[in-house]
Amino acid sequence: MAVVFKKTNMLTDTPFHYCPGCTHGIAHRLVAECLEELGVEGNVIGIAPVGCAVFAYNYFNCDMQQAAHGRAPSLATGIKRTNPDKVVFAYQGDGDLASIGTAEIIHAAARGENVTVIFINNAIYGMTGGQMAPTTLVGQKSTTSQSGRQVAINGNPIRVCEMLATLDGPSYIARCSLSDTANVNKAKRAIKKAFENQLAGKGFSMVELLSSCPTNWGMTPTQAVDFVKEEMTKVFPLGVFKDIDKE
Amino acid sequence: MKILMKGNEAVAEAAVRGGCRAFFGYPITPQNEIPEYLSRRLPEVGGCFIQAESEVSAINMVYGAAGAGARAMTSSSSPGISLKQEGISYICGAELPCVIVNMVRGGPGLGGIQPAQSDYFQTVKGGGHGDYHMLVYAPSSVQEAVNIMYDAFDKADEYRMPVMMLGDGMIGQIMEAVELPPMKDPSTFPKKEWATDGTGIGKNRRIINSLYIEPDVLEEVNHRLFKRYDMLKEKEVMCEKYLCDDAEIVIVAYGTVARISKSAVNDLRAKGIKVGLIRPITLYPYPEKIINDVAKQDCVRKFVTIELSMGQMIEDVRLAVNGLKPVEFYGRTGGNVMTPDDIVNYVLAKEEK
Ligand SMILES: Cc1ncc(C[n+]2csc(CCOP(=O)(O)OP(=O)(O)O)c2C)c(N)n1
Ligand code: SF4
Ligand SMILES: [Mg+2]
Numbered sequence: 357m358a359v360v361f362k363k364t365n366m367l368t369d370t371p372f373h374y375c376p377g378c379t380h381g382i383a384h385r386l387v388a389e390c391l392e393e394l395g396v397e398g399n400v401i402g403i404a405p406v407g408c409a410v411f412a413y414n415y416f417n418c419d420m421q422q423a424a425h426g427r428a429p430s431l432a433t434g435i436k437r438t439n440p441d442k443v444v445f446a447y448q449g450d451g452d453l454a455s456i457g458t459a460e461i462i463h464a465a466a467r468g469e470n471v472t473v474i475f476i477n478n479a480i481y482g483m484t485g486g487q488m489a490p491t492t493l494v495g496q497k498s499t500t501s502q503s504g505r506q507v508a509i510n511g512n513p514i515r516v517c518e519m520l521a522t523l524d525g526p527s528y529i530a531r532c533s534l535s536d537t538a539n540v541n542k543a544k545r546a547i548k549k550a551f552e553n554q555l556a557g558k559g560f561s562m563v564e565l566l567s568s569c570p571t572n573w574g575m576t577p578t579q580a581v582d583f584v585k586e587e588m589t590k591v592f593p594l595g596v597f598k599d600i601d602k603e
Numbered sequence: 604m605k606i607l608m609k610g611n612e613a614v615a616e617a618a619v620r621g622g623c624r625a626f627f628g629y630p631i632t633p634q635n636e637i638p639e640y641l642s643r644r645l646p647e648v649g650g651c652f653i654q655a656e657s658e659v660s661a662i663n664m665v666y667g668a669a670g671a672g673a674r675a676m677t678s679s680s681s682p683g684i685s686l687k688q689e690g691i692s693y694i695c696g697a698e699l700p701c702v703i704v705n706m707v708r709g710g711p712g713l714g715g716i717q718p719a720q721s722d723y724f725q726t727v728k729g730g731g732h733g734d735y736h737m738l739v740y741a742p743s744s745v746q747e748a749v750n751i752m753y754d755a756f757d758k759a760d761e762y763r764m765p766v767m768m769l770g771d772g773m774i775g776q777i778m779e780a781v782e783l784p785p786m787k788d789p790s791t792f793p794k795k796e797w798a799t800d801g802t803g804i805g806k807n808r809r810i811i812n813s814l815y816i817e818p819d820v821l822e823e824v825n826h827r828l829f830k831r832y833d834m835l836k837e838k839e840v841m842c843e844k845y846l847c848d849d850a851e852i853v854i855v856a857y858g859t860v861a862r863i864s865k866s867a868v869n870d871l872r873a874k875g876i877k878v879g880l881i882r883p884i885t886l887y888p889y890p891e892k893i894i895n896d897v898a899k900q901d902c903v904r905k906f907v908t909i910e911l912s913m914g915q916m917i918e919d920v921r922l923a924v925n926g927l928k929p930v931e932f933y934g935r936t937g938g939n940v941m942t943p944d945d946i947v948n949y950v951l952a953k954e955e956k
Contacts, residue, residue, distance in 0.1 A: 368808075401671060401801045404812075413810045419799035421670045421811040424693050427663035430655070434667025434675065435799070437651040438625050442671075442801035460663070463656035 364388045366397065370414045377577025379534040379567040379584075380408055380476060384415055386540070387445065387474055390548040391418070394555065400443045401435050403428045407449035408482040426457020429464035432471040443554060445472040451481045454490040454514050461516070461562075468525030468559035472550045475516060477531075478567040479588060486572030490514045493591050498572075513591055517564050521597035527558035529598040533566040535584040539594075546596075558600060566592055605780040610745045610770065611636035613781050614704060615644065617752035618676055620786045623702065624650035625675040627664035629657055629683060632716045633772040634706035637678040648786075658683040662690030662703075669699040670811035672798030674756045674789075678704035680772070681722050682713065684730070691765060692731030695828070696813025700759035702752070703737075703767045706775040709911075709938045717938020718772035720858060723915035726769050727887045734825050736832050737765045738839060739887040741857040745779035747884070753784050758839070760793065762831055769886060771911060773859040773940070835888045842890035843882040846872065847897050850879030852950060855894065855920045856909040857883050860941070864909055867946035877902070878950065886916070894923035906930045909946060911939075 366388035374380045391400055400418035404410055406425035413420035423431045428446035436444040453461050453475050461473065480498060481487040488498040488505060491513050495504040505513075517531045528550050532543035543565055550561035566588045568580035575583060596602075608616070615637045618626075626645055628638045638654065645652045651668075655661035661677050668675035679687060684705045694701060705726065709719035724730075726739055738758055742748035748770060755766045796809075803809045815821035845865060847853060852871075856864040861882040871878040881897060883890045897903060905928050908917040914932045921930050933949045935941045 368805075398804045399801050401799050403667075410814060413812055417804055417808065419801055419803035419809045421667060421799055422697075422814055423666075424663060424689055427660070427666075427690070430660040430663035431667030431670070433653065433655075433660075434625070434627065434664035434669075434673075435671045437653065437664075438668045438673035438675070439671050439801055459656050460660050463660065467653075 364392045366392045366417050367415055368417045372415060373411060374408065375571045377568060377570040377580055379565070382534050382540060383474060383476055383565050383567065384412065386544045386547050387447070388416060390544065390551055391443070393548065394551055396443045396555070400445070401439065403431050403446040405446070405448040405452040407452050409447055409449060409476065410483070412447050426452050426455070427460055428452070429457065429460040429469070429473065433464055433467070433469050436469060436471050440470070443551065445474060447474045448476065449482065450475070450477045450479065450489045450491040454516050462520070465520045465560045465562070466523045466525045468527070470554055470557055470559050472554050473562040474547065475562055475564040476567045477564050477592065478569040480569045480572045482569045482572055491592070493587060515592060517562070517597045520562060526560040526562065526598050527553045527600045528561040530596045531564040531566065531592060531594050533584055533589060533594055534568070535566065535581040564592070605782050607778055608745065608781050609636055609776065609778050610748060611706065611775040612640045613745050613749050614752050614768070614775070615640040616783060617749040618702065619644055619648060619650070620784055621753040622674045622756045622787050622789055622792060623676050624648065624789065625668045625673045626650070626652045626677065627655050627661040627668070627675065628677050628679060629655050629661050631680045631683045633708060633775050634678050634680050634704065636775070637704060658686035659690065662687040662694070665701050666690055666694050666697070666699060669694065669701040670697065670799055672795045672800050674792070676702040676704070678706070680706045680708045681710050681719070684722060684725065688725065688731035691737070692733050692735060693813050694765050695735035695737065696733060697811050698763040699765070699811065700756070700763050701765050702755045702759055703765055704770065705767060706770045706772050708772050709936060715938040716772070718859070718940060719911045719936065719938060720771050720860065721912040721915065721936065722769065723886065723910070723912065726767055727889070735828060736887050737767045738762065738835055739767045739769055739885060741769045741884060741886050742774060743858050743861045743882065745774065745777065746781045748774055749781050749783065760795070762835065764831065769858070771858045771860070832888070839885055840888045840890050840893070841884035842893050843884060844893065844897070845880040845882065847879035847881065849877055849902055851877045851902055851904045852907060853879045853881060853897055853903055854907050854909055855881045855883070855916070857886060857916065860909055860911055863941060863943055864946060866943035867950070870943055870947050871950055876950065876954065889919050889923070891919070891923040894920060895925060898924045898927040903928055907950065908932050909941070910934045912936055
């Protein structure tokens with residue numbers, strides 16, 4: 357029988373533990389497919405965050421390190437500086453990257469560390485049960501902003517891509533969405549570009565992926581992807597924020 | 604050939620000769636000469652130096668580099684070590700080898716920049732969360748610091764744990780004549796099969812991790828770590844005993860305070876008072892048995908613990924003496940350092956009572 361679809365070799369056979377309708381799984385697959393297509397098997401070190409993706413070290417078929425909450429960019433720095441020929445990527449959530457790990461991501465980007473960061477923005481702290489994230493939308497309910505995020509009390513959401521794009525270090529910064537097939541395909545192209553930049557030694561690259569968390573948003577999977585498409589993209593516009601090849 | 608070197612620079616050079624090829628740190632007095640020296644020295648030997656954005660980041664760079672197989676280190680002083688504690692706990696949990704230097708200054712808070720020994724607790728009693736220890740050395744001269752640093756990476760690799768060199772600020776700042784050992788050849792270092800060097804795939808994947816969600820598994824990990832600590836207690840205890848055989852009073856002191864105490868012991872002996880000195884060189888594993896054996900000597904009347912703190916190591920001295928003899932404390936803090944005369948006067952005053 358002809359094989360029409362095969363799971364990428366860069367994922368292990370361990371079943372994902374993610375909730376139904378969660379887009380973490382799609383993000384994993386895209387990253388793994390890009391690595392396989394770039395032919396870097398046996399040359400990769402990945403970093404798992406603290407967050408729902410903490411077990412990413414069981415899923416990616418490569419050497420993996422697990423980082424303390426928010427510190428993945430520092431691990432990536434230490435790994436890449438001592439193994440400059442290897443492909444190094446960090447996979448981080450929004451609480452991890454945009455709250456507790458803001459210093460680490462900004463300085464890794466500013467130093468132009470030649471690593472790739474995959475940033476899962478699901479506007480919530482998934483793993484700990486739906487608390488407000490730095491990326492939670494104004495008005496969005498969470499377990500620590502129960503009547504909806506209010507600017508006067510909780511401040512404003514952070515746009516990481518726009519912020520990092522002001523730095524000279526990054527070579528490529530893009531925001532994509534995992535809400536539908538067309539956008540998933542675009543996201544894959546962006547991830548591939550990010551890794552290609554690393555392979556070409558161009559410096560820091562990051563792809564933010566607008567993701568769903570149906571469980572903690574209290575939505576069905578379809579409602580959740582609609583929320584990504586209709587609400588999240590208003591606050592977090594999709595696009596390429598920095599591309600040194602186009603400057 | 605001996606050359607005159609400042610403690611911090613001598614420690615840095617000894618690290619390079621001992622195989623260190625990666626340094627990550629953040630400036631803080633009184634250890635700045637270490638990163639300054641390594642920023643120019645490491646590139647000469649193909650190593651990497653990064654000034655991180657914080658101590659938190661620096662220790663996590665160490666985690667990454669050590670996890671990928673490098674001989675990596677960081678150095679700092681007390682407030683910076685406080686910030687590194689999260690990372691140290693993770694490094695211990697993930698069983699990674701590395702070297703950490705703490706040139707201790709006074710606290711709490713921003714404290715001062717003068718020498719202190721008030722980080723004993725955060726160094727040997729944990730500091731970060733969880734059940735763990737490090738191999739902790741407290742040199743009392745620049746030469747001893749060099750010798751310890753030279754082999755520190757070998758010890759870290761052997762036991763897969765962090766080695767901490769605890770120097771009171773004085774060790775970093777004084778200039779002394781030192782003999783530097785020859786450069787070790789990195790190609791002779793044992794291969795680290797567990798390190799994530801990127802070649803892992805399928806069954807050969809390596810995972811550096813400290814998450815063990817199954818209680819039984821985590822318990823097993825903790826037992827594995829503590830078996831290693833038992834090995835330290837068997838094989839790595841280092842301690843100097845000075846004139847203890849006939850001593851009536853035994854001083855226990857470490858680091859530069861032990862040197863000051865040694866002068867005081869000599870002065871007191873000249874006055875006819877039989878004083879001895881026990882100088883722990885490893886603070887973990889602690890020379891508990893050696894102290895206990897001395898406590899059992901009939902001639903020994905009491906112990907005096909001397910520290911640049913309000914009394915931290917004294918707790919371990921008391922545990923080691925285990926009630927056999929009284930244990931007194933004499934200390935200075937705030938960056939003040941006692942002279943040999945201060946110790947002589949303390950001992951004499953107590954004897955007159
Ligand atoms: C130092 C520290 N603080 C807090 C936590 C608890 N914690 C675990 S995951 C998490 C939030 C993760 O949220 P995010 O990064 O958005 O990832 P998601 O689960 O949404 O993918 C928090 C706060 C921790 N593990 N360590
Ligand atoms: S809690 Fe949210 S982010 Fe976490 S696995 Fe479930 S849906 Fe995904
Ligand atoms: Mg999140």
